[in-house]
Amino acid sequence: MLKQDIAWCPGCGDFPIRSTLEKVLNELPIPGQDIVLTSGIGQAAKMPHYLPYSYFNGLHGRSLPLAVGVKLARPDLTVIAVSGDGCQYGEGGNHFIHTIRRRLDITILACDNKVYALTKGQSSPTTDQEMKNALDPAGNLNLPFNPLAVAILVGAPFVARTFAGNPQHMESVLREAILFKGTSVVDILQPCVSFNKVNTYPWYRERVYTLEEPLKERLKAIRTAQEWGDRIPIGIFWRDEQFVCREGKDTFRKPVTEDAVARLLNTKCIMMR
């Protein structure tokens, strides 16, 4: 643990996520200097500040295009985008869909507290219907976004959910997600002790149950991902071993030569504007 003034509330679900992530990253068969974290804005997005790795803490919703840029430029680096539900699914919702479509070896983590915490408790994309807050005084009217079902549908080859209240489970899921060769999505149920008085540790403990193994069929995985309420599954929902990961190009420290540019001088005038 670094000497750092941590900005999270006492009891925040981000603490166990941070310590588990540090343990997993520390034990990976990858040198720490080859790990890059990207994040957006929000309480969870401060995560990289509290871990001993290189990071690019960018703008709200933009952890994923940053991760894509880093990975495409440097296939040799292990790239993990970590942010909250508002960042990954709301402001960055479009990037969530399209980053998955790119088939890159990136790990996408969402610390999902089902609320906008840094701005003090407004509805997030995953907030349950009818939940009341300052900007939704009559209760949230919107349907909650289902990140797991969407991720499986769009084509993510590794899709999981874990729970900040179960560090052992978190540890194994995060390790598998990071080591998986392909885009892995992990939604981490993270109680917000300050602004979410419904989805608390006890609330989750009564409901979560562990999937023994990934579902065998995609449609079944999507169906299981839609389970929510009295029973909430955690674990790896979908793991596609046949997935073909896109390999980035080896460009870093391989400059274009003058001969190559001279050859390209006759590149045709291009019709597309």
Place this chain on the structure above:
Amino acid sequence: MEFNVLIGGEAGQGMFSVELELTEILSRLGYRFFATKNYMSRIRGGHNFHMVRVADRPVHALSGRPWDMVIAMDSGEAERRHRPSLGESGVFIGADRVGQIEAEAKGSFQDVTATSTILVGLILAFIGANPAAVREAATDETVRSALAKGRDFAARWELAARMPIAPNKVDHCKLDGNQALALGALLGGCQFVAGYPMTPATSILHYFATVAAEIPVHFEQAEDEIAALNMALGASYAGLRSMVATSGGGFALMTEAVSLAGMTETPIVIIDAQRPGPATGLPTRTEQGDLNFVLHAGHGEFPRVIFAPGSIEEAIALARRAFDVADRWQVPVFILTDQYLADSVQIMEGRVPTKMLRRDYPVFEAGYRRYEITDDGVSPLTYPGLSEARVEVDSDEHTEDGKITEDLDLRVRMVEKRLRKLEGLHRETVMPSRFGDQKAKTILISWGSNRLIVNEAVEALQDEGIAVASVHFGQVWPLTPKMARGLSRKRLICIENNATGQFAQLLRRELGLKVAQRILKYNGECFTVAELVEQVKKIIS
């Protein structure tokens, strides 16, 4: 001697093919020419026209003189629009003659698209191109045969060698504005481009997508322009010189990430190929309306540099330089171009420079501080994964080691560190280029793509005994007093493709220069030489 031809018709009728084939073979034959186009935002129908000017001296603008030849590919619209501007001895090739050529294309080649090649053969015959040289320049037997058919039509209609123009045998290269920028970017060491297609910037993306097959560069098509610039910043952070290219509407989406580049001091080059706004505006026409927008884009205060090249040579040189400036000062560098420059095909004489710029990959020890406060404001830059040195980058105000902070004294030092780079940037501005007799009392000021139109107007005015000179700004930000040397006592006429004279206002604000008159055009078309000469004369008399 010069020859001006217009080829008009509906989108999809092959005018662009005539331009492409004609400019390609003219270039191979060693002719000096200038070509540009005026087209609608549609794939079929409407009315588009392509203009080619061939001369025995370098030409880099539309003359604006009556056409020597108008070719109408459609059944009336091109004739209605352009026949009135045909010169007295000009030749009109209308539906009847185009019909005969089409019949020949279908009959001899079983391919109606051979029409464009036959027309090229006819034009080449009109300017007296050497038949043996034309034969040799043809890429294959079918083309050779179609070009010869064109020469036969010219002979039949008594058009052969009507306006003989001599080619010039010096080493030269044909480039459009976007190709020149892409080439300059490669020379600047650019290895990563992300973008979302938008006219008139798309061909820059296409260039990189094409060359990526052969060289160590990567092009990624992003889901939107927000992602494009964030991807490029991610790639830049990871160690590649990176760029995005878009037009005003796409750039609007990028602005938050421009601010991110400013705060994180991540080097980046951003091309805005301008088109008329606001909003979707005129997607395929030209304008210089984004100067203020690019100058002020991004919340907060941070240094930036804006280049606005005015020629093919300058497009290559400034795009190349942009990467060096972005890297050394860790600031966003912008290149303002527009549809006119993007879509104009020009001849660059002499050898195209191929000298590459390289970046360093310094290695630091653990304890490296990405935002170390230094005298010139530039902190040591390196990339992740090279050593134990962690590269920690943050969009919040941050400490020297990149950690989020709300220490307000440190905040002040960080703001001052970032802004201190301006002093260095002021020392290395690209000076404006001056043309004509600088003793003249009247100076025509331009920036960006208007440079060579203005310069030809200066020559024409001088030929008429009117003393004017021109000054062109290839760098429009920052502006420094030395760039304005000698201008304060002159009568300044500022020429811009926008409605409010944005650069004239900037000259006033930054350099205290008072522009006496402005010549503004904002109908979506470029200036022609004749039009500028006319307007300047009106102002002076």
